[in-house]
Amino acid sequence: MTTACVIMAGLALALAAGPALAQVPAPPEAQAAPAPQRPAYVAFDEPVILIRDVRLVDGTGARARPGMSVLIRDGRIAGVGPGLAAPNGARVIEGAGKTLTPGLVLMHEHMFYPTGRMNYGEMSFSFPRLYLAGGVTTMRTAGSMSPYADLNLRDEIAAGRTPGPDMDVTAPYLNGPGLPIVQVNALEGADDAERMVEYWAAEGATSYKTYMEIRRAELGRVIELAHARGQKVTGHLCSVTYREAADLGIDNLEHGFFAATDFVAGKQPDVCPDDAAVQASLAALDPDAPEVRALIRHLVDRGVVLTSTLTIIETLTTGRPRAPDGALELLTPPVRAQYEQIWPLIQERTDDGSRNLLANMMRLERAFAEAGGTLVAGTDPTGYGGVIPGFSSRRQLQLMLEAGFDFETVVRIASLDGARLLGRDAEVGSIAPGKRADLILIDGDPSTDPAALDRFQYVFKSGVGYDPAVILAGLRGTVGLH
Numbered sequence: 001m002t003t004a005c006v007i008m009a010g011l012a013l014a015l016a017a018g019p020a021l022a023q024v025p026a027p028p029e030a031q032a033a034p035a036p037q038r039p040a041y042v043a044f045d046e047p048v049i050l051i052r053d054v055r056l057v058d059g060t061g062a063r064a065r066p067g068m069s070v071l072i073r074d075g076r077i078a079g080v081g082p083g084l085a086a087p088n089g090a091r092v093i094e095g096a097g098k099t100l101t102p103g104l105v106l107m108h109e110h111m112f113y114p115t116g117r118m119n120y121g122e123m124s125f126s127f128p129r130l131y132l133a134g135g136v137t138t139m140r141t142a143g144s145m146s147p148y149a150d151l152n153l154r155d156e157i158a159a160g161r162t163p164g165p166d167m168d169v170t171a172p173y174l175n176g177p178g179l180p181i182v183q184v185n186a187l188e189g190a191d192d193a194e195r196m197v198e199y200w201a202a203e204g205a206t207s208y209k210t211y212m213e214i215r216r217a218e219l220g221r222v223i224e225l226a227h228a229r230g231q232k233v234t235g236h237l238c239s240v241t242y243r244e245a246a247d248l249g250i251d252n253l254e255h256g257f258f259a260a261t262d263f264v265a266g267k268q269p270d271v272c273p274d275d276a277a278v279q280a281s282l283a284a285l286d287p288d289a290p291e292v293r294a295l296i297r298h299l300v301d302r303g304v305v306l307t308s309t310l311t312i313i314e315t316l317t318t319g320r321p322r323a324p325d326g327a328l329e330l331l332t333p334p335v336r337a338q339y340e341q342i343w344p345l346i347q348e349r350t351d352d353g354s355r356n357l358l359a360n361m362m363r364l365e366r367a368f369a370e371a372g373g374t375l376v377a378g379t380d381p382t383g384y385g386g387v388i389p390g391f392s393s394r395r396q397l398q399l400m401l402e403a404g405f406d407f408e409t410v411v412r413i414a415s416l417d418g419a420r421l422l423g424r425d426a427e428v429g430s431i432a433p434g435k436r437a438d439l440i441l442i443d444g445d446p447s448t449d450p451a452a453l454d455r456f457q458y459v460f461k462s463g464v465g466y467d468p469a470v471i472l473a474g475l476r477g478t479v480g481l482h
Contacts, residue, residue, distance in 0.1 A: 039163075040470050040474075041129075041163075041470040042464060042465070042466060042467075043465045043466065044091055044093070044464065044465030045464050045465070046090070046091040047073065047074055048072065048073050048074075048087055048089060048091065049090060049091045049092075049093065049437075049463065049465070050069060050070070050072070050084060050086045050091070050092050050093070051069060051070045051093045051095050051439070051441065052069045052084070052086070052092055052093065052094055052095055053067055053069065053095050054068055054069070054070070054095025054098050054099065054100045055067075055095075055098065055099045055100065055445060056070070056080070056099075057099060057100070057101045057407065057408055057411050058101075058102070058430050058431040059101065059411055059415040059431055060412060061409055061411075061412040061416075063408060064099070064407070064408060064447065067082050067083075068080065068081065068082055068100075069081060069083065070084075070100060070439070071084050071090075072437040072460070075436065075437055075463035075464070076434060076435065076436055076463065077431060077433050077434065077435050077437050078433060079433060080433060093441070097443070098442060098444070099445055099446060099452070100439055100440070100441055101411050101431075101439070101440045102411070102428070102429055102430050102431050102439060102440070103135060103136070103137030103138065103165075103415065103428065103438030103439060103440060103459065103460070103461060104134070104135045104137065104377075104393055104414050104415055104418075105136075105138040105376075105416070105422065105429050106138075106139050106140070106377055106379060106393060106396075106414065106418060107140045107142060107234075107252070107307050107376045107377065107378045107421065108140070108142040108255075108307045108309050108377075108378025109136070109140065109141060109142060109378060109379060109380075109389070110127075110141060110142065110144075110145075110381055110382065111123055111124055111127050111128075111141060111144075111150050112144075112145045112382075113127075113335070113381055113382075113388075113479055113480060114335075114338075114382055114383065115334075115335055115338075116334070116335070116338050118180055118182070119182075119183070120145045120181075120183060121480060122145065122146040122149050123478075123480075123482065124149050124150075124153050124482070125478065125482040126330070126475050126478040126479050126481075126482060127164075127381075127389050127479075128153065128157060128163060128165065129163055129471050129475060130388070130390035130471070130472070130475060130479075131164060131165050131389045131393070132163055132164055132461065132466055132468075133390040133466070133468035133471040134389055134390040134391065134392065134393035134394055134456070134459075134468070135393055135440040135456055135459050136389070137165050137166065137438035137459070137461045138165050138166045138167075138418070138419065138422070138424060138429075138438070139166070139167055139168070140167075140169075140170065140207060140378075140418075140422065141167060141169050141170050142170055142209050142307075143172075143173050143209040143211070144169065144170055144172050144205075145172070145173075145183045146183075147169070147171065147172050147200065147205065148203075151204050151205070153167065154166075154167040154169050163466070165461070166428075168207055168422050169204070169205055169206060169207075170205060170206075170207045170209040170234075171200035171201075171205035171207075171208050171209070172184070172196070172200065173185070173209055173210075173211045174187060174193060174208060174209065174210045174222055175210070175212065175213050175214055176211075176212075176213035176214045176215050176218065178213045178272065179211065179212065179213055186213075187218050189217070189218065190220070190221040191221075192218075193214075193218040193219075193222050194221050197221075197222055197225045197226065198225070201225075201231070206231060207231055207232050207233070207234065208226050208232075208233045209233075209234055209235065209236070210233060210235040210236075210237065210250075211235070211236055212236060212237065212239065212259075212272050213238065214240060215239055215240065216240055216244060216269070219233075219237075219240055219245065219248055220249075223248055223250055223251075224249075227249065233250055233251050233252070234251060234252035234253065234254055234307070236255060236259050237259050237261070238259060238261055238272035238273070238278065239261075239270050239272040241260065241262040241267065242257075242260045242262050242295060242299065242304075243295060243298055246298055246302045246304050250304060251303075251304065251305060252304065252305045252307060252376075253299075253304055253305070253306050253307070254307045254309065254380075255307065255309045255313070256306050256307070256310075256313075256361050256364060256365045257282065257306075257360075257365070257368075258309070258313055258357075259278075260282065260295070261273055261278055261281075262295055263281045263282065264277050264278055264281045265277075265281070279353070279354075279357055280353060282361070283353035283357040283360065284353070285360055285364075287360055287363040287364050287367055292364070293371075296364075296367055296368050296371050297371065299368070299373060300372050300373040303374075304373075305373075305374045305375070305376055306365065306373060306374075306375050307378045308365050308375055308376070308377050308378070308396070308413070309378045309379060309380045309396070310361065310362065310396060310399035310400065310403070311379045311380065311387050311396045311399065312379070312381075312382065312383050313358055313361055314358065314395075315343075315346070315384065315385075315386050315387060316357075316383070317354040317355060317358045318349050318352065318355060319355060320358075322343055322386075323339065323385075323387075323391070324391055326391065327388040327390070327391040327392075328340075328386075329476050329477070330390070330472070330475055330476055330477070330478065330479045331385070331388070331479045331480055332477055332479065332480035335479065335480030336385075336480075338385055339384060339386050342384040342385070343384075343386065362399075362402070362403035365400075365403060366403055366404050366405070369409075369413075374417055374420075374421070375413050375417065376413060376414075376418045376421055377397075377400065377413050377418065378396070379392035379393055390468070390475075393414075394453045394454060397410050397414060397453050398450045398453050400414075401450050402450075406447065415429045415430065416429035416430045417429075436461075436462055436463075437461075437462060438460060438461050439459070439460040440458075440459050441457045441458045441459075442455060442456055442457065443455035443456075
């Protein structure tokens with residue numbers, strides 16, 4: 001190893017471990033073995049924990065059950081029922097006045113954040129912790145800017161060396177030409193799409209995200225290759241309509257109906273219409289129109305799953321609240337300034353139709369679910385900022401409540417339905433004996449008080465209880481940097 005490599009390796013270790021590595025250690029014989037200490041953000045790590053007398057929403061869509069207890073043993077749910085006795089030595093958590101749900105399984109998440117000028121920085125330190133603080137215990141990245149970072153982070157979390165949700169890692173974006181983001185490759189045809197899928201499948205990606213300028217031939221090849229491996233394809237589309245994608249066999253479509261170009265007048269095959277035209281067509285849409293109902297029926301009949309990402313749509317809508325101060329405190333000053341410069345400009349618009357657009361998106365998601373379609377949830381921390389893990393997942397649940405879903409259905413969409421799409425529902429997504437103890441303890445009853453979703457008291461993953469307040473406090477000023 002060269003001198004430069006030795007210096008770089010030493011610097012990397014020092015930066016990773018902190019200031020203590022800057023000191024020369026004492027000889028091994030002079031050091032006492034330090035007692036292991038759990039991090040400050042870990043509130044519970046006892047092998048046996050009983051959460052007693054809690055209001056239980058189990059993730060299946062069943063009605064809430066008051067006065068329930070959940071026993072955790074060695075990271076798994078050992079018992080669920082009223083009046084469970086605490087075993088000897090168990091840690092007991094009183095649940096009176098609180099609600100217990102499964103950990104969230106969110107399907108449109110990222111490990112990057114917009115840092116300005118169409119650049120996206122990888123937040124591989126802060127985001128896993130923030131997602132955990134927001135109750136997310138399993139997630140799909142739904143698009144990668146730094147795929148090796150995501151793949152390695154997934155493995156670090158699985159090995160228990162880094163706190164964070166279990167990750168399903170998508171390949172880098174599969175997109176056609178025309179996107180002004182230097183981190184995204186432009187496919188040159190179906191053969192190029194095949195090369196991308198083959199390469200990233202070999203590298204360990206387990207799903208694929210197709211993007212706005214992809215064309216039908218490329219999308220069809222991606223779907224064919226993924227399905228041959230038993231893997232799934234999702235898409236934030238534009239050049240390809242929802243009906244066309246469904247006919248090609250796509251598994252999942254992102255952003256509810258927000259990316260549908262089926263209703264743009266004069267839509268040309270394999271051409272992405274102007275964004276303003278797409279949004280205007282959706283804002284003017286009658287959700288009860290026959291052509292809308294026909295598209296919903298087509299998607300349902302072909303088993304296409306839609307991902308609700310109302311959080312990102314809200315940031316483009318006038319008259320909506322600014323991101324919470326606690327979320328903005330997580331940002332570096334330049335990234336916060338970027339958000340605070342753009343958000344007022346959104347609010348100053350008067351006749352842009354954005355309120356109708358958000359209302360229509362909510363109505364269409366309800367109509368899709370009522371027609372028998374499967375809806376999952378995500379947050380998409382992109383745009384111009386303001387959608388920040390740790391806060392965005394809670395906000396997504398509140399927005400689905402605003403859309404008219406009852407709380408038990410919201411929890412099922414954001415947990416068990418996502419787990420089913422990932423093929424992980426035997427392990428996570430609901431509260432049942434034998435499943436992994438991924439849980440959220442909420443102070444209050446969100447079914448009558450949606451603001452209770454801002455009060456996640458503890459988040460459990462594999463039976464370890466994390467304190468969201470401590471996690472968030474330790475990450476102020478990090479988003480946009482690391």
